[in-house]
Amino acid sequence: MEIKSRYRFIVIATISVLFITFLGFWIHFRITPETAVEIRPIPVSAVRPELHDLRNEITLTGVLEAERMVTVVPKVSGTILGISFDEGDEVTEGDILARIDSEPYLLELKAAESVWLLADSSLSRLNRIKDSSGVSLQQLDEAKASRDAAYSRYELAKMKFGYAEIKAPVSGLLLKRFSDSGNSASPEYPLFLIGDNGNPRVKVHVPEKYWENFTRPESIKALVSYPAGGDERIREFKIIRISSSISPDDKTFEVICSIDAKDNPWPIGAGMRVIFVLAEKSNIWSLPLRALSADGNLWQINPDNQKVIRIHLNDVFRDKERFSIPEGMSGGLYVLDGQNLLQDGQLVTVFEAGA
Numbered sequence: 001m002e003i004k005s006r007y008r009f010i011v012i013a014t015i016s017v018l019f020i021t022f023l024g025f026w027i028h029f030r031i032t033p034e035t036a037v038e039i040r041p042i043p044v045s046a047v048r049p050e051l052h053d054l055r056n057e058i059t060l061t062g063v064l065e066a067e068r069m070v071t072v073v074p075k076v077s078g079t080i081l082g083i084s085f086d087e088g089d090e091v092t093e094g095d096i097l098a099r100i101d102s103e104p105y106l107l108e109l110k111a112a113e114s115v116w117l118l119a120d121s122s123l124s125r126l127n128r129i130k131d132s133s134g135v136s137l138q139q140l141d142e143a144k145a146s147r148d149a150a151y152s153r154y155e156l157a158k159m160k161f162g163y164a165e166i167k168a169p170v171s172g173l174l175l176k177r178f179s180d181s182g183n184s185a186s187p188e189y190p191l192f193l194i195g196d197n198g199n200p201r202v203k204v205h206v207p208e209k210y211w212e213n214f215t216r217p218e219s220i221k222a223l224v225s226y227p228a229g230g231d232e233r234i235r236e237f238k239i240i241r242i243s244s245s246i247s248p249d250d251k252t253f254e255v256i257c258s259i260d261a262k263d264n265p266w267p268i269g270a271g272m273r274v275i276f277v278l279a280e281k282s283n284i285w286s287l288p289l290r291a292l293s294a295d296g297n298l299w300q301i302n303p304d305n306q307k308v309i310r311i312h313l314n315d316v317f318r319d320k321e322r323f324s325i326p327e328g329m330s331g332g333l334y335v336l337d338g339q340n341l342l343q344d345g346q347l348v349t350v351f352e353a354g355a
Contacts, residue, residue, distance in 0.1 A: 041347040044308075044338035046301055049287055049330045054319045055280040062204035062224075064270045066195025067258070070170050075163040076100060077186040080179060085192075087177050088267075091168040097192055100185050102164035105157065112157035116150035123147045172196040173268050195268045199261055202237060204274050205252035213278045214242055214255065221277035222257040226266045228273075235259055237274075279317070285330040286322040290337065298325075299335035299342055301350065308335060310344050 078100040085097055123143040126135050166185075176193035185191060202224055206214065214220065217239040225234045237257035246253050257274070266272070292298060298311045317324040333350075335342065342348070 041306070041349045042338060042341050043351045044299075044301075044342075044348045045336045046333050046350045047287060047291060047336040048333055049285045049325055051283050052286045052322055053280065053282045054284060054286060054317060054322055054324060056278045056317070056319055057275050057280075058206075058210060058278065059273065059275050060204050060206060062202040062257075062272045062274045064226075064264075064266055064268055064272050065201050065203055066172060066175070066268050067198035067201055068170070068196045069175070070172070070194045070196060071190045072097065072166065072169065072192040072194060073187055073190045074098075074100060074166055074185040075187055076105065076160050077184070078102075078104070078164065080181050080183050080185050080191075082181050083177065083179075085174050085177075087174055089174045091172065091174050091194060093168055093171045095168045096165050097168055097174075098166045098185075100164045100166065102161055105161040105164055109154070109157040109161045112150070112154040116147070116154040119143070119147040119150040166191060168194060170194055170196045175268060199258045200264045200266075200268060201240070202257045202272050202274060204255045204257070205247075205250065206255050206276075208246045208251045208253060210276075210278075211246070211253060213276075214253075217242055217255075219279075221275075221280075222255075223275040223277065224257065224259070225273050225275075226270055228271045229266065231266070233265070234275075235263060235265075281317055281324060284317075284324050285327055286324050287334060288322055288336065289318065289320075291334050291339075292316070292323055293339050297339070299339050300329075301333045301335065301348060303333060306348055306350070308342050308344070308346050308348055310342075 081099045081101055083098045084095070085091055091097065123140075123146075126140055126143050129135060130140060172194045174192060175195050177191070178189065178193075179185065179191050202222075220239060222237040222239055223234050224237050225232055237259045239255060240258045241254075241256040243254040255276075287298075292313075296312060296316070298313055299308045300311055301308055311329075313323075313325070335348070338348075
């Protein structure tokens, strides 16, 4: 009896294994990938195209500089008696920025003036008596040369005396003051740095990967703002120069943008935010970048049967958030999330519509 039961168990187990094996083969050959996509709908979210303005842009930082920097160097040496302006002050051409002790130069001027007046007087006396006293032409020439040399020394002494007042050579902003009252000044060391009131410029260092984008600077917009100073207003600057080489140190190239002085509300030396708009398209049909798969495919949902169709887009224009589609595709419904599990003809269930 026990043997029969064991035999019956073996037979039933064998039949079960054969049945399961047969069922597995039947399912494998019966349910193909094509039929599988029909019986297993994939949940996805979907979105419809919208009209947007797209901009391909890069955001960098730059420094607002004066069009021309002028270094003020004293032409005479001496002790600085006083400085009239501080950093950040506006100066006008001819303003006295500082005074150097002029007493030594005043004494030199008076001495040179005395020598000149004496030489001039001697020449005048010789001219008066040349006919009666037999003054030779050589004596007259020597007296005239002495008078002229004395006059030149007098003029030089007068210039040195005037140089004791250090004046602004241009109008602009006093960017830097290198010394203070009581210090010694000499022609070897600058005292001030002035940025003139010409058109201010923003200097930007652009990574070399954008070199090709800047081959046509006339098509690029430079939008500048000063968020570091609490000013989000945007001014459009004009690109006036692009360096012809890449810096080997930081692998960047220099771009300089300019604006008319009357349109510039910001201080020289400010750190600026610069947005370069490399290309833009206005009011075009577009979708969120999330709808575009990693391999550049877009999935459109057929509203009649809820199946998806793979669409490959070439030369897609995009910005940081959206990409453009042809106007002929503007009426479709497209997968926004869940496209990684899809294949052509896949049945889907739209559980959410987003933008």
